[in-house]
Amino acid sequence: MEVTLAFVIGGLYAAGIYLMMRRSIVKLIIGLALLGHAANLLIFTIGRLVRGAPPIIDHGKTHLIGQFADPVPEALILTAIVIGFGVSAFAIVLIWRSHETVGTDDLDEMRSTDSFD
Amino acid sequence: MNILLILPILIPLLTAISSLLAWRNRSLQRVFSTTGACALFGVSLALFAVVWQDGVQASQMGNWPAPFGITMVADLFSALMVVLTGLTGLGVVVYSLAAIDPERESFGFHALMHFLLMGVCGAFLTGDIFNLYVWFEVLLISSFVLLQLGGEKAQLEGAIKYVTINLVSSALFLTAIAILYGMVGTLNMADLAVQLKSADRQEMLTTVSVLFLLAFGIKAAIFPLFFWLPASYHTPPAPVSAIFAGLLTKVGVYALVRVFTLMFVQQSEQLSRLILVAAGLTMTTGILGALVQNDFRRVLSFNLVSHIGYMIMGLGLFTPLALAGTVFYTIHDVLVKTCLFLVGGIIYRLRGTYKLSKLGGLYQARPVVAVVFLVPALSLAGVPPLSGFWGKFILIKAGLDRQAYLMVAVALVVGLLTLYSMAIVWSEAFWKRAPDDRQAEAPLLPTAQLHSRLLYFIPVGVLACLMVLIGALPEPFYDIAGRAAEQLMNPTDYVRTVLGRLP
Amino acid sequence: MSSLILSAATRYLLPLLLLLSVYLLLRGHNLPGGGFVGGLVGAAAFALHCIAHGVETSKRVLRVQPRTLIAVGLLTAALSGSLSLFAGRPFMTGIWNSDGLTILGKIGTPAVFDMGVYLVVLGVVLTIIYSLSEE
Numbered sequence: 106m107e108v109t110l111a112f113v114i115g116g117l118y119a120a121g122i123y124l125m126m127r128r129s130i131v132k133l134i135i136g137l138a139l140l141g142h143a144a145n146l147l148i149f150t151i152g153r154l155v156r157g158a159p160p161i162i163d164h165g166k167t168h169l170i171g172q173f174a175d176p177v178p179e180a181l182i183l184t185a186i187v188i189g190f191g192v193s194a195f196a197i198v199l200i201w202r203s204h205e206t207v208g209t210d211d212l213d214e215m216r217s218t219d220s221f222d
Numbered sequence: 223m224n225i226l227l228i229l230p231i232l233i234p235l236l237t238a239i240s241s242l243l244a245w246r247n248r249s250l251q252r253v254f255s256t257t258g259a260c261a262l263f264g265v266s267l268a269l270f271a272v273v274w275q276d277g278v279q280a281s282q283m284g285n286w287p288a289p290f291g292i293t294m295v296a297d298l299f300s301a302l303m304v305v306l307t308g309l310t311g312l313g314v315v316v317y318s319l320a321a322i323d324p325e326r327e328s329f330g331f332h333a334l335m336h337f338l339l340m341g342v343c344g345a346f347l348t349g350d351i352f353n354l355y356v357w358f359e360v361l362l363i364s365s366f367v368l369l370q371l372g373g374e375k376a377q378l379e380g381a382i383k384y385v386t387i388n389l390v391s392s393a394l395f396l397t398a399i400a401i402l403y404g405m406v407g408t409l410n411m412a413d414l415a416v417q418l419k420s421a422d423r424q425e426m427l428t429t430v431s432v433l434f435l436l437a438f439g440i441k442a443a444i445f446p447l448f449f450w451l452p453a454s455y456h457t458p459p460a461p462v463s464a465i466f467a468g469l470l471t472k473v474g475v476y477a478l479v480r481v482f483t484l485m486f487v488q489q490s491e492q493l494s495r496l497i498l499v500a501a502g503l504t505m506t507t508g509i510l511g512a513l514v515q516n517d518f519r520r521v522l523s524f525n526l527v528s529h530i531g532y533m534i535m536g537l538g539l540f541t542p543l544a545l546a547g548t549v550f551y552t553i554h555d556v557l558v559k560t561c562l563f564l565v566g567g568i569i570y571r572l573r574g575t576y577k578l579s580k581l582g583g584l585y586q587a588r589p590v591v592a593v594v595f596l597v598p599a600l601s602l603a604g605v606p607p608l609s610g611f612w613g614k615f616i617l618i619k620a621g622l623d624r625q626a627y628l629m630v631a632v633a634l635v636v637g638l639l640t641l642y643s644m645a646i647v648w649s650e651a652f653w654k655r656a657p658d659d660r661q662a663e664a665p666l667l668p669t670a671q672l673h674s675r676l677l678y679f680i681p682v683g684v685l686a687c688l689m690v691l692i693g694a695l696p697e698p699f700y701d702i703a704g705r706a707a708e709q710l711m712n713p714t715d716y717v718r719t720v721l722g723r724l725p
Numbered sequence: 726m727s728s729l730i731l732s733a734a735t736r737y738l739l740p741l742l743l744l745l746s747v748y749l750l751l752r753g754h755n756l757p758g759g760g761f762v763g764g765l766v767g768a769a770a771f772a773l774h775c776i777a778h779g780v781e782t783s784k785r786v787l788r789v790q791p792r793t794l795i796a797v798g799l800l801t802a803a804l805s806g807s808l809s810l811f812a813g814r815p816f817m818t819g820i821w822n823s824d825g826l827t828i829l830g831k832i833g834t835p836a837v838f839d840m841g842v843y844l845v846v847l848g849v850v851l852t853i854i855y856s857l858s859e860e
Contacts, residue, residue, distance in 0.1 A: 125390070130382065137389045144396040151404030178403070181352055185396060187761060188359045194853045195366055196385060201857070202370075203378035215379045218453045228816040235803055242796035285809075285818040294816075330792075 110150045117143035130200045130210045137196065141189040145182045152178030224281040226272060227294040227347060229265045230304050233258055234311075234340035241333040248327050252319055255332035259308075259315040262339060266301075266308035273301040274702075278709070278719040280349065288349075288720050289410035295349035297716050298706035299549060303346040303476055306556045310468045311339045313560060313681035318461035320677035321567050326371050326459065334371065338364040338465065345473050349720050351402070352409045354477065355395055358441070362388050365470060368462050369454065380454035387450040391440035398433035401426070412720035415484045415713060424488065431489035434481050435497070442474025444534055445503035448527045452511065455526070456519035456576070460567020463519060467526050468560035472552055475533045479548060482537060483710040490540055497538035498629055505531030505636040512643045518566050518576040521647055522559070525602065528636060529555055535629060536617055544620035545707035550700060551613035554601065554692065558610065561598040561685035565591065568678055569651065578647065583656035590679070592652050597686040599648065601693065603641035609692035612700070728777070735777040739786070742770035750843045751836075760839035764846025771847075772854050780858050791851035798844025805837035 117139050124136030155174040162169055204210055237258025244250040273279055273296050283292040296304070315335060322331055341361025348354050366388075370381040403409060405426060406417040421427060436447070443451040451471070455463050482490040482497075490497070508528025515521045533555065536548030566576065568591055573581055585592045601608035614637055621630040692699050709715060746767035753759025775783035809818035821833035 121393075125386070133386060137386065137393075140390065140393040141396075144393050144400060147397060148400040148403070151400050153404075175407075177409070181399075181403070183761075184352070184356060188356070191363060191849065192359070192366075192389060194850075195363065196389075198853060198857060199366070199370060199378070199381060199385060202373060203382055206373065206375050206378050212382075215382065218376050218380045218383070218457055224815050225810055228810070232803065232807065232816075235799065239796050239800050239803070242792055242799075245790070245792060281815050283815055283817050285815050 106154055107150060110146065110154075114143050114146050114150065117146065128212050130204070130212055133212065134193070134196050134200055138189070138193055141185070141193075145185050145189075148178050148181050148185070226265065226269045227279055227281040227296055230262060230269065230308070230343040230347065231340055233262045233265060234336040234343065237261075238333040238336035238340065241336065242330070245328075245330070248324065251327065251332045255315050255336065256319065258336055259312040259339075262343075263305075263308035263312045266304040266343075269296055270301040270305045273298055274705075278715045280719045288722065289408050289413035292353050293349035293410060293412070293720050294347050295412070295716065295720055296347055297709045297713075298702065299476070299479070299710055300346045302549065302553070302702065302706060303472070304343055306472075306553065307339060307342050307346065307469060310465060310556060310560050311335075313564070313685060314461045314465045314468075316677055317464070317564055317567070317681045320674040321461050321571070322459060323372075329371055331368070331371060334364050334368045335465070338368060342469050342473055346476060349411050350409050351411055351414065352399055354411075355392070355399060358395070358473070358477075359392065361470070361473065362392070365466065369458050369466075371462075372459070374457070377457045380457035383450050384454040387440060387447075391437045394433055394440075395437035398430050398437060401430050401433070405430070410720065411480070411484055412713075412717040415487075415717055416721075418485055419487075427486065428489055428492060431482070431486040431493065434486070435478070435493065438474050438477045438481065439500070440474070441471070442478060442534070443471050443504075443527050443530055444500050445507055445531075448504065448508070448530075451527055452520055452523040455523045456517060460563060460570060464560045464563035464567070467522070467563050468556045471526065471530055472533075472556055475530065475548075475552060478534070479537055479545070479710065483545070484713050484716065490537070494538050494540055497534060498626065501531045501534040501538050502629055502632045503531075504528065504534060505632055509636050509639045509643060513639065513646070516578050518569060518578060518581070518647065518651065519563065520576075521578070521643060522562050522566060525562075525640065525643060526559055528640065529559075529602070531636070532614065532617055532633065535633060536620065539617075539620050539624050539626060539629075541620055541624060542704070542707050542711050543616065543623060545710050546700070546703040547613065547616035547620050549703040549706045549710075550616055553699060553703070554609040554613045554689070557685050557688055557692075558598045558602050561594070561682055561689070562602070564682050564685070565595045565598070568594075568682065571678070578650040580657055581651040582654045583652075585652040587656075594679070594682045594686050595652070596648070597689055599644040600641075601689045603644050604637045605641065607693040609689045609696075609699075611693060612696040616700070616703075732777040735774050739770050739774050742773070743767055746770065746843075750839060753839060754836055760842030761846055764843045765850065767843070767847045768850035768854070771851055775854060775858060780855055784855065787851070791848045791855060794844045794848030795852070796848075798841045798846075798848060800841070801844065802838050802841030805834040805841060808834055 121136045121139035121143055124132045124139065127133065152175050155172055158173045160169060160173045160176045207215060209215070237254055240254040241251045244254060278295065278297045280293055280295045282288055283294060318331070338361055341357050341364055344357035345354055345361060348357055366381065366385050369384055370377050399409070402414070405423065406414060406421055408414055408417055418427060440447045455466055505528050508524050508531065512521050512524035512528065515524060532551050533548050536544040536551065569581065569584065570576055572584070572588065572591070575581065597608065601610040604610040604614040614633065618630050618633055621633065746763045749758040749766055750760055750763030753763065771783055771787060774786060806817040809820055810816055812820060819833050819835050821831050
């Protein structure tokens with residue numbers, strides 16, 4: 106399972122970076138979203154995969170016994186997803202408005218702030 | 223003293239909430255905003271006084287003991303950065319009362335500004351690496367919205383570049399946190415400091431530390447990761463670019479210093495050469511970029527990049543004196559960069575352009591503006607007896623002690639080139655005759671009332687006076703920087719206060 | 726966009742979805758659910774209404790501005806966290822009333838915090854949806 110996930114994560118990073126190198130602004134945003142997902146999946150995988158052992162203490166016990174899933178990676182991923190959601194929503198509004206204003210979705214044509222004067 | 227650690231976050235939050243609730247009433251928003259900024263500055267001073275008196279302070283959020291919960295920590299460096307945040311925040315808020323246009327104000331400028339301040343304070347005060355990520359995102363999202371507020375063409379183009387590169391940096395940061403958590407299973411920075419010393423795969427740690435260097439390097443705008451900065455910082459209105467220039471890159475510098483002095487101590491020895499090379503190249507490319515620009519704020523943006531190099535240089539040298547230099551230089555740089563961008567706003571208000579070729583005759587027409595430009599400009603270049611001189615002096619002394627002669631030479635040459643760059647701006651904007659005579663004779667700040675002029679000049683004047691003060695009496699500021707550096711070099715107090723014991 | 730089926734269905738779906746969102750919010754205290762999910766479902770309900778009846782009608786049904794929701798939500802969350810400061814404990818320490826109320830049972834600051842999150846999420850998502858569909 107870890108091996109499969111490792112390849113998926115690598116694929117996501119590669120796809121994300123590839124899309125960000127494209128000139129289209131929409132692909133740029135998709136690439137950024139993929140990068141975020143790759144990082145989330147990396148947290149998930151690297152936090153050790155345990156099947157069917159939630160970290161919940163049974164009634165009458167005082168601590169967890171045996172193998173259990175680490176709850177911290179899930180909390181981290183949830184936070185990162187929420188942040189990623191907000192950022193993606195903002196980015197979509199931003200590219201839509203800049204498309205309206207600048208009139209192009211080609212990043213190579215958005216050079217006015219980089220020119221010499 | 224728990225409450226002082228949380229107030230620098232709560233006050234901007236409550237201010238932002240009140241501004242949101244008073245959406246329709248702009249004058250009420252202005253009152254809230256100013257009051258909130260004053261309160262933040264007061265609280266930051268109190269926090270600094272407590273940390274100066276009693277040493278490192280920590281508070282466990284939700285009463286969960288470290289390393290399980292999130293800890294808020296203030297050592298001298300964090301407390302100092304919070305004071306600088308409070309000071310710049312207050313200055314910029316007062317300035318914006320006169321300088322920001324009503325449209326931006328009614329689209330929530332004040333609320334966003336305080337959300338930004340909350341994020342910056344949170345980043346300085348947190349003792350948890352993932353929480354640092356969260357605060358970074360808070361300040362980034364606020365800065366995204368502030369940057370494109372108003373929706374001019376240049377702003378949107380600049381915002382796309384800024385947003386993209388900062389999101390890449392966040393993804394790298396998250397990746398680094400993931401690997402770090404996978405290796406040692408903790409996120410508390412003090413606990414990480416303890417665990418990483420005995421971690422068995424040191425070569426893996428080098429990879430992680432380089433990831434952190436990249437992620438924070440993008441935020442701090444070091445070579446070769448700075449191209450987003452001169453593409454975006456000159457697009458928003460003056461108060462916004464002033465607070466960006468004054469604080470946001472310094473959050474990156476702070477994070478670099480924190481991570482490499484606390485967690486990756488061994489790695490920072492290994493990476494020292496790399497960091498120094500990056501520092502030298504940041505200084506040189508930045509200043510060479512500044513020399514060819516023809517836009518007041520783009521000149522400043524490139525100078526901003528260039529002078530990040532000095533702060534990174536202190537980190538690369540990694541001696542107590544060098545870190546003291548970094549801390550001192552950070553104080554100086556926050557004041558200077560905020561002040562210069564605010565002066566840029568005044569010039570824009572007077573002449574309606576940032577183009578150096580179209581400016582001119584300001585010295586004759588407006589000597590006060592000339593003076594408030596000259597003080598930070600000379601301080602930036604490191605002319606004695608202003609704050610920049612002492613900052614550069616400490617760093618160069620530290621460089622000589624470590625026999626890093628090439629680095630010292632670069633730092634000195636870049637200092638000279640900065641003077642040259644400022645001299646260009648001076649002669650173009652202030653000394654040469656105005657290209658259009660009608661402009662020179664036009665009444666300055668034509669529609670401005672007296673109180674609006676005061677709002678423009680008080681923050682700039684206070685910042686300029688502080689530079690002169692630091693230049694004339696560097697001793698107490700050097701003491702602060704020295705003690706902060708001592709705490710950074712020897713973080714046992716930090717670890718003991720956070721974990722409640724010394725393992 | 727005017728579909729009779731959609732607009733007729735929305736009249737029943739909106740209250741049901743809102744009820745579901747509140748259920749998710751309250752259930753999140755010790756089961757899967759919570760403020761974030763609840764807020765998203767609530768926002769989805771209004772998004773559906775917005776698609777069926779247009780932005781203006783949807784805003785009228787909501788009655789308050791989305792940004793007011795954000796402000797109130799943030800205020801609720803901040804206050805629930807600050808309550809412990811008055812008790813002399815660190816920020817965000819959970820406080821419960823020890824006896825419990827009738828019907829409601831033991832109620833504590835974490836649940837209040839979650840309600841704040843619910844309002845913030847609802848407000849943020851609706852701000853985005855409305856500003857996207859307005860122009």
